[in-house]
Each structure stands twice: as structure tokens, then as C-alpha cells.
Amino acid sequence: MLFPRERLLELEERLAPYAQKAKDTRGRAHPEPESPYRTPYQKDRDRILHTTAFRRLEYKTQVFPNWAGDYYRTRLTHTLEVVQVSRSIARALGLNEDLTEAIALSHDLGHPPFGHTGEQVLDRLMQGHGGFEHNAQALRILTHLEERYPGFRGLNLTHEVLEGIATHETRYAPGFKPLYEGQGTLEAQVVDLSDAIAYAAHDLDDGLRSGLLAPGELAEVPLLQDLAREEGLDLERLGELGRRILVRQLLGYLITEATLATHRRAEEAGVESAEAVRHHPKRLAALSPGAEKAHRELKAFLMERLYHHPEVLRERRKAETVLVELFRTYTQNPRLLPKGVQSRLEEEGVERAVCDYLAGMTDRYALEAYRKLFP
Structure with a gap:
């Protein structure tokens, strides 16, 4: 037995009256076809x-x-x-x-x-x-x-x-x-x-x-x-x-x-x-x-x-040092940033582009970036 999207939406009628049902969504910013089975x-x-x-x-x-x-x-x-x-x-x-x-x-x-x-x-x-x-x-x-x-x-x-x-x-x-x-x-x-x-x-x-x-x-x-x-x-x-x-x-x-x-x-x-x-x-x-x-x-x-x-x-203090130094270095020397980040500098501004880059880092990536700059 298949359960296409229309059937799945019907099943949601069993939910509590205060539940947010998918059929009542306010939609997406950009209209697009919906999935047949989701x-x-x-x-x-x-x-x-x-x-x-x-x-x-x-x-x-x-x-x-x-x-x-x-x-x-x-x-x-x-x-x-x-x-x-x-x-x-x-x-x-x-x-x-x-x-x-x-x-x-x-x-x-x-x-x-x-x-x-x-x-x-x-x-x-x-x-x-x-x-x-x-x-x-x-x-x-x-x-x-x-x-x-x-x-x-x-x-x-x-x-x-x-x-x-x-x-x-x-x-x-x-x-x-x-x-x-x-x-x-x-x-x-x-x-x-x-x-x-x-x-x-x-x-x-x-x-x-x-x-x-x-x-x-x-x-x-x-x-x-x-x-x-x-x-x-x-x-x-x-x-x-x-x-x-x-x-x-x-x-x-x-x-x-x-x-x-x-x-x-x-x-x-x-x-x-x-x-x-x-x-x-x-x-x-x-x-x-x-x-x-x-x-x-x-x-x-x-x-x-x-x-x-x-x-x-103590670990938090290390983390603070790493992020502060990376932020200072990259904002003062944007050419050290990866090319993809550099391409966003004009659109985002240096500080926001650097912030996005740092926020996306994992712990170990941030530490490795710090070691490369400050061996």
C-alpha cells in the first residue's frame, strides 16, 4: 500500500486541534513543486x-x-x-x-x-x-x-x-x-x-x-x-x-x-x-x-x-584566545582567507564574512587554523 503526500496530509487530520498541520503551511519564500511522497x-x-x-x-x-x-x-x-x-x-x-x-x-x-x-x-x-x-x-x-x-x-x-x-x-x-x-x-x-x-x-x-x-x-x-x-x-x-x-x-x-x-x-x-x-x-x-x-x-x-x-x-580560556586571534588576523589580513570567503567580502563586509567563516568552523578546524598562523 502506497502512502502518497495527499494521504499523509489526510492522516494529519487525526492530530490535536492545536497541532500545526502541513496542509496549513504558510509556504516557502520561493514556490517549488512538492514531493509526491513527503x-x-x-x-x-x-x-x-x-x-x-x-x-x-x-x-x-x-x-x-x-x-x-x-x-x-x-x-x-x-x-x-x-x-x-x-x-x-x-x-x-x-x-x-x-x-x-x-x-x-x-x-x-x-x-x-x-x-x-x-x-x-x-x-x-x-x-x-x-x-x-x-x-x-x-x-x-x-x-x-x-x-x-x-x-x-x-x-x-x-x-x-x-x-x-x-x-x-x-x-x-x-x-x-x-x-x-x-x-x-x-x-x-x-x-x-x-x-x-x-x-x-x-x-x-x-x-x-x-x-x-x-x-x-x-x-x-x-x-x-x-x-x-x-x-x-x-x-x-x-x-x-x-x-x-x-x-x-x-x-x-x-x-x-x-x-x-x-x-x-x-x-x-x-x-x-x-x-x-x-x-x-x-x-x-x-x-x-x-x-x-x-x-x-x-x-x-x-x-x-x-x-x-x-x-x-581553562578550556574556555583557550577557546577564547583561538577565536580572538583568528578574528583579528583575518579581519586585518583578508587575503589569508579562503577564496570562497574572499569572494563574499564586498557583499557581506569583512567582519561579517570572517564571523560566518569562524562560526562554521569545527573545534579541530579552528585549532588547526590557529596552529598554522601561530606555530
């Missing part, structure tokens, strides 16, 4: 997967730099975990999983090398030249920098996928205002929430695996104490299996609380369409009050004990 959001997802920017995520820092070991999360594995969490929540809520997945796959494409340190450094270097923010850079990649089609620049994605990136709320830049008005679709909100859930769980896992977090320290977080007690785990003597059980239970708890709380808020709001979700005064995707409090406590613990650990700060 919905518009499936087509977007596939385009994102094949981008150069997506492949580069494999060698971009999450918390630990790529050279720290093979077992720690990278920006790519973080993205895949966000996909898993967001699809789990979306399915339970009757949302559009294809749209949810497309947004999740693309939400971190704009991240530069060296994680949030790289973002902060580039933003500082670009003051007076438009600044730098990874959501805006993701949109720039998808609408301008990726060149794969003869008739237009970018990937020509649907409005809803681009909207999902533009309304993403970043926890690391609290002053940043979303690039679109409104709350975004519930699918986009679920991705945003899933991002926070995923990194809290996997950063805890990586912190324990690395030895930067001692198991005994976890007793300071009430939620971890409760989960350990339920599973009969001794936090003072938490082995490898115990760590995996604890992280799995944490992830399960947060996903369940997010699903139930979001469903409850949507019901109470009485939203009957994706447009009603966009114009609701508040975001509907959220944790329950108790889970939100527990999540904040866990994030505060990770901020103090992991993200500000001396070893992590």
Missing part, C-alpha cells in the same frame, strides 16, 4: 540533514571539547537527544512530529566552535557590526549561507520551520529577544523545552563520567536524592550502571512532567488551532511547577559545579 515538513527535515552545517555539529563542543574523549556529548549528539525528547513529547500531545523533528534538527546549526564560549566571544567581537547570536546565525545558514539550489540561496524551508528557530528562547542569552513576534507553534515550544531537558540530563551524565562531578555531590540536589532513593541507589557509591539508571530516570521524569503540564496548560487555555497557540499570552509548553523548581535547582548545581569547574574554564 509532506512539506518531511522535505524540510531531509534538507536539513544533508547540510554541511549539520555534519559539522559532530565536531563542535557541547560542554567538553571534541578532543576530551569519544564518550562525551558533542553538539551533534545533543541535537539528536533533543530530537528524541521532543518527538516523545510531541507524539504524546498529538503534535506534528515531522515539524517538531525538523525544528529540533536545525535549532543548533548556528552554534560556533567551542560551545557557548564561542558564541559569547563572537558576539563581543561583532559589537558594532551586528553582533552574533546562534539562533540568528542558524536562520542565516538556512536562508543565505547554504547554497544547494540554482534558483535561490539557502534551503527554501517552510515558514513554520524558520519560525521555530526564530522563536527559540536561549537560556544562555537571557536578554535575547525572539526574532519573530508571537509564541511560535506548540511544536517549536516543545523543542525549546526539550532542549533544556536534554542538556540538563546529558550534562549531568558527562560531568559524572568525566570525574568533574563527584557522585556524593549529587545529594545537594533534592530531585536526584529522590530519584536515587526510588531506585535504591547509593549516591556516595554510584557506579557506572547506577549513573546510567539515575540519568535515565531523570530524563523520564522530566519528559513525563513536561508532557502532562503542557497538555494541562493547552486544555486550560482552550486553544483550538496552531494560530491560537501563537497568539496566546504565554507559552504553553512547560514543566509542572514542582518539576520546574527541581529543574532550576539542577541547573544551578551544574552551573556552579560543572560549567564553572576550573578544568572547564
Whole structure:
């Protein structure tokens, strides 16, 4: 039995009334024929997967730099975990999983090398030249920098996928205002929430695996104490299996609380369409009050004990030196840039062209470029 695009669109009628259905898409900037066997959001997802920017995520820092070991999360594995969490929540809520997945796959494409340190450094270097923010850079990649089609620049994605990136709320830049008005679709909100859930769980896992977090320290977080007690785990003597059980239970708890709380808020709001979700005064995707409090406590613990650990700060200092020196050298000596980047200098301006070049680098490529300039 074949399921052509028309049949797939009919099946979406079974989704929740507040889901964003593909038949209701606001379309693409450049009209083009649709696929016979894929919905518009499936087509977007596939385009994102094949981008150069997506492949580069494999060698971009999450918390630990790529050279720290093979077992720690990278920006790519973080993205895949966000996909898993967001699809789990979306399915339970009757949302559009294809749209949810497309947004999740693309939400971190704009991240530069060296994680949030790289973002902060580039933003500082670009003051007076438009600044730098990874959501805006993701949109720039998808609408301008990726060149794969003869008739237009970018990937020509649907409005809803681009909207999902533009309304993403970043926890690391609290002053940043979303690039679109409104709350975004519930699918986009679920991705945003899933991002926070995923990194809290996997950063805890990586912190324990690395030895930067001692198991005994976890007793300071009430939620971890409760989960350990339920599973009969001794936090003072938490082995490898115990760590995996604890992280799995944490992830399960947060996903369940997010699903139930979001469903409850949507019901109470009485939203009957994706447009009603966009114009609701508040975001509907959220944790329950108790889970939100527990999540904040866990994030505060990770901020103090992991993200500000001396070893992590030392690597951040190295990253800052690399990016600052590369930016200074390339802006002062543009002829050192690859020919493809040089060709964009007049159109983009030296600073923006250099910023795009640095933001697209992986950790190891940036380090190699630094070594070549400063042996």
C-alpha cells in the first residue's frame, strides 16, 4: 500500500486541534513543486540533514571539547537527544512530529566552535557590526549561507520551520529577544523545552563520567536524592550502571512532567488551532511547577559545579584566545582567507564574512587554523 503526500496530509487530520498541520503551511519564500511522497515538513527535515552545517555539529563542543574523549556529548549528539525528547513529547500531545523533528534538527546549526564560549566571544567581537547570536546565525545558514539550489540561496524551508528557530528562547542569552513576534507553534515550544531537558540530563551524565562531578555531590540536589532513593541507589557509591539508571530516570521524569503540564496548560487555555497557540499570552509548553523548581535547582548545581569547574574554564580560556586571534588576523589580513570567503567580502563586509567563516568552523578546524598562523 502506497502512502502518497495527499494521504499523509489526510492522516494529519487525526492530530490535536492545536497541532500545526502541513496542509496549513504558510509556504516557502520561493514556490517549488512538492514531493509526491513527503509532506512539506518531511522535505524540510531531509534538507536539513544533508547540510554541511549539520555534519559539522559532530565536531563542535557541547560542554567538553571534541578532543576530551569519544564518550562525551558533542553538539551533534545533543541535537539528536533533543530530537528524541521532543518527538516523545510531541507524539504524546498529538503534535506534528515531522515539524517538531525538523525544528529540533536545525535549532543548533548556528552554534560556533567551542560551545557557548564561542558564541559569547563572537558576539563581543561583532559589537558594532551586528553582533552574533546562534539562533540568528542558524536562520542565516538556512536562508543565505547554504547554497544547494540554482534558483535561490539557502534551503527554501517552510515558514513554520524558520519560525521555530526564530522563536527559540536561549537560556544562555537571557536578554535575547525572539526574532519573530508571537509564541511560535506548540511544536517549536516543545523543542525549546526539550532542549533544556536534554542538556540538563546529558550534562549531568558527562560531568559524572568525566570525574568533574563527584557522585556524593549529587545529594545537594533534592530531585536526584529522590530519584536515587526510588531506585535504591547509593549516591556516595554510584557506579557506572547506577549513573546510567539515575540519568535515565531523570530524563523520564522530566519528559513525563513536561508532557502532562503542557497538555494541562493547552486544555486550560482552550486553544483550538496552531494560530491560537501563537497568539496566546504565554507559552504553553512547560514543566509542572514542582518539576520546574527541581529543574532550576539542577541547573544551578551544574552551573556552579560543572560549567564553572576550573578544568572547564581553562578550556574556555583557550577557546577564547583561538577565536580572538583568528578574528583579528583575518579581519586585518583578508587575503589569508579562503577564496570562497574572499569572494563574499564586498557583499557581506569583512567582519561579517570572517564571523560566518569562524562560526562554521569545527573545534579541530579552528585549532588547526590557529596552529598554522601561530606555530
